[in-house]
Amino acid sequence: MSKRIIGRKTAVALGSILFLAACSSTTNWYHPAKDQQAFQADHSYCIKLATSVARQKTVSGQRPDPAALQQAYNLCLESRGWRQTGTDPEAPFPEINPPEVGASRGRLVVWNVDVRVPAGFSLGNRQSNAVPGLGQTTVVYTGTGSMGRYLQCVFQDSGSEFDDRGFPVSEPFFLYSRGNEKSEEMAADWAFFAGEYRNSWTGGVGAYVLWPEGKRRAVLVATWSLPGQDQPPPAGLRLTRSQKRIMDEKMEAWTAWLVEEWLQDRGQRTVGSGQ
Structure with missing residues (x-):
């Protein structure tokens, strides 16, 4: 899973757009308060977790299932505050208050x-x-x-x-x-x-x-x-x-x-x- 990183500053925090080449598609990840170094840490953690999850989807448990690996990886990044923005790095995020x-x-x-x-x-x-x-x-x-x-x-x-x-x-x-x-x-x-x-x-x-x-x-x-x-x-x-x-x-x-x-x-x- 290769990645290209483009950084940008916003009015509220330093964020980065991360392009992850997964199979034949490219996914953009953005976090309003984390930079490239923080992404690398989250990426390493999520790859390890997703690999373990994906191995459970196979009979042998040795080689991870590719589709399950991608799904688990995406979910892990989302749980750590990263969001996919499609192909437009300037796509806005809605402001949502924490649930009461x-x-x-x-x-x-x-x-x-x-x-x-x-x-x-x-x-x-x-x-x-x-x-x-x-x-x-x-x-x-x-x-x-x-x-x-x-x-x-x-x-x-x-x-x-x-x-x-x-x-x-x-x-x-x-x-x-x-x-x-x-x-x-x-x-x-x-x-x-x-x-x-x-x-x-x-x-x-x-x-x-x-x-x-x-x-x-x-x-x-x-x-x-x-x-x-x-x-x-x-x-x-x-x-x-x-x-x-x-x-x-x-x-x-x-x-x-x-x-x-x-x-x-x-x-x-x-x-x-x-x-």
């Missing part, structure tokens, strides 16, 4: 959706920020109950439609199960994952919830502790029996929360099998 989120220990209210927060979670911190073309509010909960130890809810309001793609899972975690569901108005896609991180085993779930017209999105991530692997997993599996039991319990509980609270328990759910 009502958050308490037990409830979240955003865009006229009232969601119950799982029991055992306490409100941690909240942060709002905006770049041209994207308003974002992040709410973090810490947990001590059975549902887990951490819940992050990121609400994004965009000037363009979000792509309908699955939640990415990157190393050191591996995909455990994937599911999705659509209601009459909303759509959700989620992925359960597990892995050893900093000498501790962790399980988790990540989900995208799309609002009508696809320009509003919730990015939800929750994690919980898993016991270590004192004994090797059974043949063909990556988790021990006790780890798998906990993952299955959490998968049932979090899937129910996603469907009942965000989709009002409508539509047809599809859930993959655990490893």
Whole structure:
């Protein structure tokens, strides 16, 4: 993936237009407050993440799927504030305010959706920020109950439609199960994952919830502790029996929360099998 870089100054910040040659097309990336050096750091991170995601799309898991690689790479850059501007580097971005989120220990209210927060979670911190073309509010909960130890809810309001793609899972975690569901108005896609991180085993779930017209999105991530692997997993599996039991319990509980609270328990759910 080669790139040519053209810098420019705006009235508010130094930005750069980056031309990425992907396959036979050229994509322009712009960030109002980052320069070439910052892009190189984001580019390196996103290539690593996208490669891991794309390998999961192939049978062998060795060579990344090109289409999946490009999709995951684009999504990663977008999550770090970069935006595609087409072929016109002067294309304006709409100014979008961060979403207003009502958050308490037990409830979240955003865009006229009232969601119950799982029991055992306490409100941690909240942060709002905006770049041209994207308003974002992040709410973090810490947990001590059975549902887990951490819940992050990121609400994004965009000037363009979000792509309908699955939640990415990157190393050191591996995909455990994937599911999705659509209601009459909303759509959700989620992925359960597990892995050893900093000498501790962790399980988790990540989900995208799309609002009508696809320009509003919730990015939800929750994690919980898993016991270590004192004994090797059974043949063909990556988790021990006790780890798998906990993952299955959490998968049932979090899937129910996603469907009942965000989709009002409508539509047809599809859930993959655990490893």
